[in-house]
Amino acid sequence: MNALMSINGTSKPLVLAICCQECGHTAVDSSGMAKMQYPANVRVMKVPCAGIVRVDQILGAFKAGAQAVMVVGCKSDGCHYEVGSDKAEKKIDLAKMLLKEYGIEPERLEMFKMVFIEGDHFAEAAQMMTERVTKLGPLKLMDGS
Amino acid sequence: MEQPKIGVFLSDCGKQLSEILDFDAMTNFVKNVPNVTLIARGSEFWRGKGLQTIIDSIKDRKINRVVVAETLPKLSEVHIAETVENAGLNPYLVEVIDLKDHCAWPHRATPKEATEKAKAMLLAAIERAKLLEPIEKLEFPALKSALIIGGGIAGMQAAVDLTDLGFQVNLIEKQPFLGGLAARAGRFFPTDDCAICIQSPSSDVKTITHTSRKCVYRSGLSELPNLKILINSRVVAVEGVPGNYTVTIEKKPRYVDESKCIACDKCTTVCPVEVPDEYNAKLKTRKAIYMNVPNVHPPVYVIDESVCRFHDCAKCVKVCPTNAIDLDQKPEQVTLNVGSVVVATGFREFDSSAIKEYHYDNYPDVITNLELARMIDGFGPTGGAIIRPSDGKPAKKIVFIQCVGSRDRRYNPYCSGICCMISLKHASLIKSAVPDADVSICYIDIRTTGREHEYYYERAREMGIKFIKGRPTEILKDPETGKLIVDVEDALLKRFLDLEADLVVLAPAMIPAEGTKELAEILGLELEADGFFKEYNAKLRPTETKLRGIFLCGGTTFPKDAPTASLHAHSAAMKTAKFLTGGKIVKDQRTAIVNEDYCGDCEFCPVTCPYGAISLEPTTEDHFVARVNDLLCEGCGVCVGTCPLNAIELRHSRPNQM
Numbered sequence: 001m002n003a004l005m006s007i008n009g010t011s012k013p014l015v016l017a018i019c020c021q022e023c024g025h026t027a028v029d030s031s032g033m034a035k036m037q038y039p040a041n042v043r044v045m046k047v048p049c050a051g052i053v054r055v056d057q058i059l060g061a062f063k064a065g066a067q068a069v070m071v072v073g074c075k076s077d078g079c080h081y082e083v084g085s086d087k088a089e090k091k092i093d094l095a096k097m098l099l100k101e102y103g104i105e106p107e108r109l110e111m112f113k114m115v116f117i118e119g120d121h122f123a124e125a126a127q128m129m130t131e132r133v134t135k136l137g138p139l140k141l142m143d144g145s
Numbered sequence: 146m147e148q149p150k151i152g153v154f155l156s157d158c159g160k161q162l163s164e165i166l167d168f169d170a171m172t173n174f175v176k177n178v179p180n181v182t183l184i185a186r187g188s189e190f191w192r193g194k195g196l197q198t199i200i201d202s203i204k205d206r207k208i209n210r211v212v213v214a215e216t217l218p219k220l221s222e223v224h225i226a227e228t229v230e231n232a233g234l235n236p237y238l239v240e241v242i243d244l245k246d247h248c249a250w251p252h253r254a255t256p257k258e259a260t261e262k263a264k265a266m267l268l269a270a271i272e273r274a275k276l277l278e279p280i281e282k283l284e285f286p287a288l289k290s291a292l293i294i295g296g297g298i299a300g301m302q303a304a305v306d307l308t309d310l311g312f313q314v315n316l317i318e319k320q321p322f323l324g325g326l327a328a329r330a331g332r333f334f335p336t337d338d339c340a341i342c343i344q345s346p347s348s349d350v351k352t353i354t355h356t357s358r359k360c361v362y363r364s365g366l367s368e369l370p371n372l373k374i375l376i377n378s379r380v381v382a383v384e385g386v387p388g389n390y391t392v393t394i395e396k397k398p399r400y401v402d403e404s405k406c407i408a409c410d411k412c413t414t415v416c417p418v419e420v421p422d423e424y425n426a427k428l429k430t431r432k433a434i435y436m437n438v439p440n441v442h443p444p445v446y447v448i449d450e451s452v453c454r455f456h457d458c459a460k461c462v463k464v465c466p467t468n469a470i471d472l473d474q475k476p477e478q479v480t481l482n483v484g485s486v487v488v489a490t491g492f493r494e495f496d497s498s499a500i501k502e503y504h505y506d507n508y509p510d511v512i513t514n515l516e517l518a519r520m521i522d523g524f525g526p527t528g529g530a531i532i533r534p535s536d537g538k539p540a541k542k543i544v545f546i547q548c549v550g551s552r553d554r555r556y557n558p559y560c561s562g563i564c565c566m567i568s569l570k571h572a573s574l575i576k577s578a579v580p581d582a583d584v585s586i587c588y589i590d591i592r593t594t595g596r597e598h599e600y601y602y603e604r605a606r607e608m609g610i611k612f613i614k615g616r617p618t619e620i621l622k623d624p625e626t627g628k629l630i631v632d633v634e635d636a637l638l639k640r641f642l643d644l645e646a647d648l649v650v651l652a653p654a655m656i657p658a659e660g661t662k663e664l665a666e667i668l669g670l671e672l673e674a675d676g677f678f679k680e681y682n683a684k685l686r687p688t689e690t691k692l693r694g695i696f697l698c699g700g701t702t703f704p705k706d707a708p709t710a711s712l713h714a715h716s717a718a719m720k721t722a723k724f725l726t727g728g729k730i731v732k733d734q735r736t737a738i739v740n741e742d743y744c745g746d747c748e749f750c751p752v753t754c755p756y757g758a759i760s761l762e763p764t765t766e767d768h769f770v771a772r773v774n775d776l777l778c779e780g781c782g783v784c785v786g787t788c789p790l791n792a793i794e795l796r797h798s799r800p801n802q803m
Contacts, residue, residue: 032246052782081781
């Protein structure tokens with residue numbers, strides 16, 4: 001799905017939001033229901049739990065054309081699968097280190113933790129990530145990464 | 146696998162979305178995607194006519210994948226999946242996306258870009274639909290029986306409920322008698338009714354002499370046909386899966402045959418051993434063969450093996466008219482097969498001797514609320530008289546100290562919640578029995594949050610009980626008179642007081658019952674930082690744990706008063722009944738699956754799985770692979786993210802499907 005998310009370009013840099021189906025994805029719902037605005041370049045992908053995300057998938061997302069990746073999970077003590085959110089956070093830290101090695105700004109990857117009703121947080125985060133990567137400019141991928 | 150034929154159903158949500166999104170462009174785009182055989186547009190597809198369209202398309206156009214762009218996907222999904230299933234297609238071959246909340250509404254300012262995003266979302270959904278696999282429903286057998294650990298008020302309530310609902314129930318209690326902490330309380334607040342009735346809690350079993358629904362004394366706990374009570378027992382091991390646990394129980398010998406004993410009291414008369422009675426706060430002595438209070442359940446004597454001289458004496462054996470005493474009983478192991486486990490182990494008082502300045506362990510006239518409760522109880526050691534344990538004289542000046550070891554960062558930072566009401570109850574009971582008694586309560590805050598509880602507090606003040614806001618610094622003893630002096634600063638009057646007291650009553654914190662940690666290990670449950678069992682979600686899933694099939698009730702999760710504990714127990718019984726009632730557990734197979742060709746010998750996933758669903762099993766002599774238990778797996782995929790070899794996938798969320 002990563003690749004497909006990124007096929008259609010818009011004027012702004014593509015941002016992939018990997019959302020867990022519990023709090024993350026519902027936060028996207030609630031931001032939509034409340035008619036909060038964020039740029040259309042933010043593409044949402046649903047996973048069962050943030051803990052399922054693997055580092056190679058995050059790197060794959062960049063390869064597929066995402067300029068930034070945000071992982072949205074539940075709050076640590078409210079993770080619907082006990083440990084998923086914390087595991088994801090650790091993996092994000094690891095992925096950030098890897099990105100640095102690859103010459104990609106680690107700021108392009110961020111973990112967010114929110115609960116269902118925090119649709120405004122999602123909209124803000126999406127806006128923030130878009131602005132951040134607009135400032136950083138297009139992603140420079142080294143060959144073979 | 147058959148060629149996917151995808152039907153795409155686009156809902157414009159009553160023309161709301163077509164104002165923003167360009168539906169014609171989207172339709173044209175989708176038309177050209179391979180494998181799409183049908184595109185339908187409408188205003189809604191999750192009820193009424195819309196659903197009929199989906200059914201017709203499946204039947205007439207033979208589509209085998211359904212992609213629906215619908216609002217409220219989390220609600221509409223349910224209806225659509227159900228419909229698709231009725232039309233003969235596996236419900237997991239459906240992909241529902243939300244073009245309204247995820248695309249149109251948040252991007253209404255940029256309709257062109259929103260349409261592009263909608264296209265991407267549709268394409269993603271179609272590509273995912275192509276790769277979806279049917280998911281089967283699995284059925285697991287569930288035994289219609291339960292084990293309840295702990296015979297206090299909560300455990301007994303749950304046991305009676307489940308028995309009444311037709312389940313086979315095993316109630317086990319560590320102590321030789323049922324009743325737990327609540328039975329020792331004597332009276333309950335705020336009604337001051339007797340606590341003894343909890344030893345035979347509400348059941349619709351009626352005896353000839355008893356018909357009232359309110360008073361539950363003698364309501365026939367022991368007469369319930371499907372209730373097996375195991376006294377003096379503890380859980381040693383629990384194995385198996387939800388619906389079918391094998392529990393090993395160790396039963397300590399009672400040395401008295403429960404079926405023969407007629408509670409005639411002859412044995413205690415001849416027993417030569419006398420020891421302080423722990424149950425009654427050591428205010429009187431008991432024999433080596435004893436019963437806590439006259440009306441306990443089971444109404445059978447027990448021999449205290451730590452003090453009995455057994456065959457060196459054996460006087461009780463000779464005198465027993467029914468030959469009920471058997472000094473050669475051995476501990477036995479009982480194995481039970483149950484469908485689910487309810488934990489009702491409750492809580493206990495914090496050991497106040499840890500707080501040196503209150504001298505609980507060396508001043509006999511410093512007692513705890515529970516010990517005072519035994520004194521106030523008419524069945525108790527003093528027959529209801531309030532005395533000084535040091536000399537047995539009536540106590541007139543009584544000082545209560547609240548929050549002993551609770552709301553105290555040195556010991557337990559939390560508020561136990563019920564101790565204020567307990568002290569108010571005791572103070573009022575003393576004051577009404579002995580009107581000239583001088584009763585003071587030293588408190589930090591008085592917390593009376595329940596129904597009628599505030600009136601109870603008000604009444605206590607009207608009775609003349611003194612309230613002093615302040616935590617006493619020390620309890621001193623006058624060396625000449627032997628009287629106790631409580632040093633306290635009254636924070637409201639801003640002055641230091643030396644309160645003279647015959648009796649000082651501590652209100653200790655309530656902490657988890659003994660053995661809570663060990664039991665949590667046996668059951669595989671988590672504890673909170675304060676040591677109590679962790680409830681899955683106190684708001685939406687009270688009494689449940691992260692493991693299906695194991696439930697918690699009463700004081701196991703936090704200190705509770707008797708009504709709340711009862712309520713909690715009823716909830717746990719209800720949950721257990723719901724879990725077991727069908728005789729089977731139905732679950733879809735959206736679970737993790739291990740590719741055993743890649744999996745090799747590491748221990749990442751079994752350690753990571755929050756539900757203990759993954760086990761390592763040997764395939765050859767020195768090669769282990771992980772196996773997932775479909776019943777325990779909750780389908781979160783944390784193991785997938787952990788596997789260093791990418792050997793685990795989650796059905797319905799495989800990497801290529803994402």
